[in-house]
Amino acid sequence: MSSVLILVDSVGGKVSKSTAEIATFGRRIGSVIAVVCSSDAAIIVPQLADLAIDRTITCTGVEFEKFSTGAVASALAALVTKESPTAVLIASSARGKEIAGRLAVRINSGIITDAIDIDSELIATQSVFGGSTTVHSVVTHGTPIITIRGNAVEAFHASPGTNAPVHEDFSVSYDGAGGADRAAVLSVAPAVKGGRPELTEASMIVSGGKGTDGNFAPVEALADALGAAVGASRAATDAGWYPHSFQVGQTGKTVSPQLYIAAGISGAIQHRAGMQTSKTIVAINKDPEAPIFDVADFGIVGDLFTVLAQASAGVIAKKS
Amino acid sequence: MKIAVCIKQVPDSWAEKKMGSDQRLDRASVDAVLNDLDEYAIESALALVEAHSPTGEVGEASGHSITVISMGPERATESLRKALSMGADDAILINDDALTGSDALATSKVLAAVILAGGYDLVLCGTESTDARMSVIPAMLAERLGFAQLTFAGKVALNGTTVNISRQTEFGVEEMSAELPVIISVVEKINEPRYPSFKGIMASKKKPLVTKSLTEIGILPADVGSAAAWSTVKDSLPRPPRGVGVKIIDDGNGGSQLVSFLAERKLI
Ligand SMILES: Cc1cc2nc3c(=O)[nH]c(=O)nc-3n(C[C@H](O)[C@H](O)[C@H](O)COP(=O)(O)OP(=O)(O)OC[C@H]3O[C@@H](n4cnc5c(N)ncnc54)[C@H](O)[C@@H]3O)c2cc1C
Ligand SMILES: Nc1ncnc2c1ncn2[C@@H]1O[C@H](COP(=O)(O)O)[C@@H](O)[C@H]1O
Numbered sequence: 001m002s003s004v005l006i007l008v009d010s011v012g013g014k015v016s017k018s019t020a021e022i023a024t025f026g027r028r029i030g031s032v033i034a035v036v037c038s039s040d041a042a043i044i045v046p047q048l049a050d051l052a053i054d055r056t057i058t059c060t061g062v063e064f065e066k067f068s069t070g071a072v073a074s075a076l077a078a079l080v081t082k083e084s085p086t087a088v089l090i091a092s093s094a095r096g097k098e099i100a101g102r103l104a105v106r107i108n109s110g111i112i113t114d115a116i117d118i119d120s121e122l123i124a125t126q127s128v129f130g131g132s133t134t135v136h137s138v139v140t141h142g143t144p145i146i147t148i149r150g151n152a153v154e155a156f157h158a159s160p161g162t163n164a165p166v167h168e169d170f171s172v173s174y175d176g177a178g179g180a181d182r183a184a185v186l187s188v189a190p191a192v193k194g195g196r197p198e199l200t201e202a203s204m205i206v207s208g209g210k211g212t213d214g215n216f217a218p219v220e221a222l223a224d225a226l227g228a229a230v231g232a233s234r235a236a237t238d239a240g241w242y243p244h245s246f247q248v249g250q251t252g253k254t255v256s257p258q259l260y261i262a263a264g265i266s267g268a269i270q271h272r273a274g275m276q277t278s279k280t281i282v283a284i285n286k287d288p289e290a291p292i293f294d295v296a297d298f299g300i301v302g303d304l305f306t307v308l309a310q311a312s313a314g315v316i317a318k319k320s
Numbered sequence: 321m322k323i324a325v326c327i328k329q330v331p332d333s334w335a336e337k338k339m340g341s342d343q344r345l346d347r348a349s350v351d352a353v354l355n356d357l358d359e360y361a362i363e364s365a366l367a368l369v370e371a372h373s374p375t376g377e378v379g380e381a382s383g384h385s386i387t388v389i390s391m392g393p394e395r396a397t398e399s400l401r402k403a404l405s406m407g408a409d410d411a412i413l414i415n416d417d418a419l420t421g422s423d424a425l426a427t428s429k430v431l432a433a434v435i436l437a438g439g440y441d442l443v444l445c446g447t448e449s450t451d452a453r454m455s456v457i458p459a460m461l462a463e464r465l466g467f468a469q470l471t472f473a474g475k476v477a478l479n480g481t482t483v484n485i486s487r488q489t490e491f492g493v494e495e496m497s498a499e500l501p502v503i504i505s506v507v508e509k510i511n512e513p514r515y516p517s518f519k520g521i522m523a524s525k526k527k528p529l530v531t532k533s534l535t536e537i538g539i540l541p542a543d544v545g546s547a548a549a550w551s552t553v554k555d556s557l558p559r560p561p562r563g564v565g566v567k568i569i570d571d572g573n574g575g576s577q578l579v580s581f582l583a584e585r586k587l588i
Binding site for chain 2: 011012068069070073093094095097098099100101102104105106108109110111112113114123127128131132133134135136137138139140141142144176183184185186187188189190204226244245250251258259280281282284288293295296297298299300301302303306307308309310311312313314315318319
């Protein structure tokens, strides 16, 4: 039976939602082998039990955190040789794409990035040119390497205890360890985690822009009422109103939630490039000509402070 | 130190882009500009040299050189000239009919060959090209060249032969360090690219800009171009326009109407 390698993505020992999603795509193609390249493997592997995963492999022998993405690419290359999978699936994060790119060079195979769907024949769907065009692509040489955007599929979760992936350790070495890959991570100041969902994983996002004039409280209030993440435009992050890691757009995060609410955001092309594939888009802007309305399913011309306050109260009332 | 900056000419990001009948971006129909994210890489190179130049200026007296490199059609010389007018010293264009339709693997192969031949110690890139949006070239270059990879840098400092960067990742703010040779990609927060001065524009016209063919860089035409592109587009279609949205004017009930809309769509 054909198999698919997926790379497990985790932050601080916690498996990210994207892993569950790429496993779900993997099952469409074959049996799913989840690869863990992390010194937190012991706490990561148990979290994989209920996902669409048939086998788990922990790569041992290399301290992956010490190197750039080259070490992970090298471990995956060794596993491609060992398992001859039909494809390798990786999350479309900045890191995921770098690993995919290096792996493509290493195993001399075609690569497709930012897929939003894949079928059993390995035809990948991508949304390009800021969401204006949908493209179907295939890899024609080697072992297809495909990176997949977050929120592209409803992740499969087995009922607890019904799935039991077989686990093994696989010893790898890294040829870059001695010389080539000497980029050392000197220190990491972990991102401060709030109680809200992760931006790229969230199924709902409320974003604020320049129009908030620095007051994100109403944006956060609606986000919390909805259980949504908070995002921001570059104008808002540049002004220091919200941390840069919350920026949505071409040079920020690319998001594709079920619901995206843009409040006081004009809808510059660089912002739209990061949110245009959201399933439902709501815009609140006092300028009826703002380009954000061109992509909005529901637009409200008005003052964001009054609209957001009323909406938050309404959502809370509806939920209770 | 020899610095190389990889830049790409791309369709203007404001222009409407569409696919041609050959399932590739119809480039002829749109204006081409220097990939704006690459301007930050050029500015970083200039700032690094200025910081390590006895006169505080770029150019020969600095003891360092900045070469801008692009793979693309003849008209990519416009972007290379722009980089020269900002202050880079010389430019190399790799232009060959056989390159048409190249994928990222081929592009990185070509750029790596030019970088190796030129003996550069420090290579700067943007984080992504606004047309391909793959963000894989810098990592592929690091893999091919065996250079240390310092990507998504928000700060770059050079101390002797050591490069330090800081960057924001999903893990937090990382401080990284590596010895030359290195490949760096910079994010747009790193600086404010300068505008070419009149003097810079005049000077750029006399700066060397060479065009190289595949033979001159030792790459076989069969290894690049559409025949060697290991992924292909089967078909493409304009995304169905979003169902015409509703736009209301807040009459004091906008927030409540929003709640009804969300309930209708089963979002709450
Ligand atoms: C290389 C490059 C990369 C970039 N990358 C990104 C990116 O990743 N993400 C990004 O977002 N931008 C990016 N930008 C910037 C982008 O071009 C815009 O400048 C930015 O998105 C504008 O942010 P904004 O919509 O919040 O501000 P503005 O464009 O100033 O819009 C503010 C809006 O708020 C409205 N408003 C004001 N007050 C109120 C009120 N009380 N109630 C309701 N509405 C109100 C106004 O009508 C206006 O439409 C990039 C630019 C460049 C050059
Ligand atoms: N054809 C090219 N010529 C020179 N540099 C390029 C080319 N394509 C990409 N690059 C560089 O690689 C970076 C990332 O591009 P990409 O991987 O295409 O998103 C760009 O910001 C450029 O610095």
